[in-house]
Amino acid sequence: MIIRYLFAVCLLCFASTAQAVSLSSNIGDERQSYAANPGNTETDPSWQPYSPFLKTDGAHFWYSHKISVYHEPGETVSNPLTLSVRLNGVFDFYWDGALIGSNKYLGKSASQYSRVHIPVSGLSEGEHQLKIHIVALGMRAGDSSDLRVAVAAVKSDFFGVHPTVVSTFFIATASLFLAGYLTVTLRTGRQRPGNVATIFFSIAIAMVVLLEDGRFLFKYPYGWQSFLDMLQPPFAVMFFILLTWLVLTRISYPNRLAWMVVLPVSLAISLIETGGIEHHIRLFFTLSLFLLALSSYGWYRGYGNARLFAIGFALAIVALLLDLDKGHLFLIVITVLFATDLAIDMRQQGKNAIRHLLMSERLRSDLIKRNVQPHFLMNSLTALMEWVETSPDEAVNFIDGLAQEFRILDEFSERRSVSLKQELALCNIHLTLMGQRLASCFRLEASSVDTDQQVPPALFHTLIENAFSHNDYRAFEATFVLTQETTASGRILRLSVPVKNPHSSSHSAGLGTRYIEARLEEFCGKAFSFQSEMIGSTWVSTITLNRH
Amino acid sequence: MSFNLLIVEDEPLVAKRLSRLSTDILDDQISALHLAPDLDAARNLVSSNPIDLILLDLNLVGSDGFELLKEFTSKAAHTIVVSAETTRALEAFEFGVLDFVPKPFTRDRLAKALARFWKPAFANEPATRQIAFETGTGFDVVSTIDILYFKGADKYSEAMLKSGAVKFHTKSLNRLEDILSANFVRSHKSYLVQRGAIKSLRSLEGSRYEMDLVDGNSLPIGRTRVDHVRHAISAWGGQNG
Known part of the structure; x- marks a missing residue:
């Protein structure tokens, strides 16, 4: 089935793109009748342009959006359309006035991630009305509702893989790294350059992913979200600093502290808005370019394992260009890069251990021969x-x-x-x-x-x-x-x-x-x-x- | 026949043992016994005394065993090495020492080694492959296969090399024969010829014989040595297959 959905943008609601979407909101649960009477949202002045931040504690919202559906010539629609929904709170979805989905979590906590199906009968060609009723349970004024709705398996998913799988992969990988580097550090007594930094780097990755995507994986009270959102930036800063430091350390770059200047420079360049690409993606891109240049120079000068990092960052940049939306592919390449570095290092450690063992044996034999x-x-x-x-x-x-x-x-x-x-x-x-x-x-x-x-x-x-x-x-x-x-x-x-x-x-x-x-x-x-x-x-x- | 013995050994007790046992074994056959605890003393004694046999330790303090071998085998005297380093035995034999006595040694083993002064080579021992010649500044080591023959010159010898060069050795032809008999044959009282240098034997008028060499020259063969030469050539031919 090929269906071309003309959404104003594929994502209905993003904090940064909300103004481009003709969404309205109204506070209060007395507006439920609008579900059956969509036209009211355009005439009733109490409906306000969309803002992701709550104006009152535990607010109730209505969001409304018009969607045009087009079919390819001669196409027959036989499958329902699935929407991927992410939201802090309890929601009900209405399609042309009919309730089509709800997360049904009316308790004190909820998983954020859910999916809603638009039945085949509702996918006739033409304009349709999507309305979402939200109860922001436990959330306070000023908190973000963080509403995101997208067509499943088109944009919200990572190359067809469910986002929770991607999140789990990152958290599991970061945890494995953490365990691996802890083991290496304990075994080598901090002899390996960058070991301690890598431990904190793994912690930073795990925390950023956990704070960003944990809402999809675990149930917790709605009210925690705003606090958890506040924790995310320090870990993100830690991630970027340690990424830069680690690359310079693993390449054995001279004057590492001075070369850390590439991070603030990248940050400054990434502040330049470019075609709706998110800020963290722009920072990934700029920083990767600098690190690619530094590792390539290191490769030319024969520093440490600069070749590995030069190839790694070239691939990471390609990965970022292929997945500009979320940067998951970029992060996977970076993960593989550090995993490869660790694997090479552990192999070397193994060889060194054997060499030390042989040396000890040889010394013993020398001493016996001395007899x-x-x-x-x-x-x-x-x-x-x-x-x-x-x-x-x-x-x-x-x-x-x-x-x-x-x-x-x-x-x-x-x-x-x-x-x-x-x-x-x-x-x-x-x-x-x-x-x-x-x-x-x-x-x-x-x-x-x-x-x-x-x-x-x-x-x-x-x-x-x-x-x-x-x-x-x-x-x-x-x-x-x-x-x-x-x-x-x-x-x-x-x-x-x-x-x-x-x-x-x-x-x-x-x-x-x-x-x-x-x-x-x-x-x-x-x-x-x-x-x-x-x-x-x-x-x-x-x-x-x-x-x- | 009595002779002069020199013991070159820096370990006092080993030197004492060598001296005591040698005197005991050789008794009145020793006309003089000298002890040298270091290289300088040994050199002085060799230059100022007609030494016939040297008992040499290869591990003298501050000396290189290889250099010691070169230096002492180039002397007129025969050398017997007495050393703890048995790994150097083959090298020592290849330089033409009479025997290699490993430490620690018994009276019988030393007696056996000293007896070689009169009855030198054993068939199953490694042949001498290199000869050291004294030069004005040091030593030249020449492979024995590069030598055509030695010619006796009074108490000394001259080596004719394949290259045409002539080298002077302080050992007499008799002493060279002692250490080279595996690959050289005494064809005349004045000639010791290397097996590879012999092309053919020729009989001349008056029961005289000559030996043609690979370089085109000929050497006389002593009347009493013809059978000995033929026997040696025959034995080498058998070895060569």
Whole structure:
């Protein structure tokens, strides 16, 4: 069936377009007789031009509108015409004086959304009279009746999908996002840029949709609507600010705060009236254009995931042009854009988690290998063979020390941190063993350090091992010194080792250094620095651990 | 026959063990035993003493094991590596060391290694593939397949390379034969020839023999060595399939 309805505008009543529609209203329920006598609305001066705002508390209204119906040539009308109605209050619809529909909610609360059918018999070609009787139960003077009537499945619906489905989709998606970002934030400890902002962004979307469309989904007292309407603008402002901030953050744009200027500029441009397009749609459009430009530039400069956002906003603008009326398609594209960003990010997080796991496993394996490091172990065993054959008592002492060191290293291999006290115990055992092997005397001085603090396992042990690899300590008395300094940003630990060998200046980023850096990264992420340098006649390793 | 032994080892107890066991094993065969705890001491001892055998630790403080191998195998003396790093054994053999003794070592294992000074190669050991030559500024490492032959020159040797270049090596021809016998044949008291360089053998008048080389030159074959050369060529032919 093809029916061409000549409505003055498809939507009968919109706050912003009401003046263009020849609607009249009259307050008071004594006017019910007008339903059967439509002509009175034009002659009776008590009928006023339409205004969406109530003049008295709990007002009763009559709205009247003339509608012309045209049929295509040769067309037979076989289905009723369905009107989609949205309204704060109780209503009765009259078509040419006959009651055709009512929401029948005469209680204290009601769902706003309903549909009214115009029977086939009433759809004859020509002019018809539509009258709506409204009882604004629970609403106060100044509140908006928010009356909207449209032909169902033409304009009021989103591409044939019932508005409640669209609303539910948005609320569900926003809630899922909220849960997703909360999970990511809890898992990553706020490491992901924009996580917290995205949580509030999801809340803002959910609240705007809920406040806008909740009336279709839930029953609540009519009187709540005006209060709920007042809550909507702050969430809308929050939505726009966070949308802009998030895009800039996710692209890793430099000077983000300065670039936020695109939002007030977009707002100013969107104030320019354009052909009946609603203000929020104009703002969507202008802001999207700016964000598209920024992400495209970011893509060109190779910033973060700018390419994703450039493509996303190009599609969002196309979506907005296809659905200029409500912008639902635009919001769906934005939703998919952020979902994609989150999915890519979570995939990356997964990869990082696996990488960290592998790193931890590798570090454990490194520490275990340290137990059987050939140079140390085989030389120790050779020394042991010699003692067994020439001085058994020495062999017993050495085996005892070696066993203690292996036991501690074995225990450390399963841990990501140990107390400095345990670490120093390990270092002292190692120094005693090396002293016995090299016929020397080594001492570790660590009087001014907090031995309860946690440090990565075998950190200083590795530095001491490095010292033995680079120095010829035979028949030498050496004191290793560990000091601590507390700063505003954290703590600094310094290990000074004596140098006794011309080759010692060639300390390099060998396996030991890489082990230390990997252990520190596992221990505190990027919140550390590690430096080694020759100062005077000592080699100083400085480890800075920042608060994180 | 007695000889001079040098132990290059920075671990006091390992050096002590090597010294004690070597003296015990070789007894009066050692005319002098030197201990070098670091590279500089080792260099001084090698330059000032006629060292015959070096027991070398590849993990001297501040030294690179590869550089040590190059340096010490280019010397006139034979080298036995004593090291904890068994992963370097193959590399050591390819540089022409007599043996690789992994730490920790027993008296028997050290005795076996020292015995190689008199009875060098085992058939199942990796062949020497590279020879280090001392130069004025450092060392040149040459692949053995790039050498045509070595010519004895007093206590030293000259290597004739395929490229036409001649290089001088401080090892005697006998010592080179000790470490190169897997791929070289002693055809004459003055020549040690690489298997790939031999083109053919020729008999001359008066029961004399010559060996034609791939570069067009010929080398004499000692009368007493003809069978040995033929046997070696036959064995290589079998290996080549």
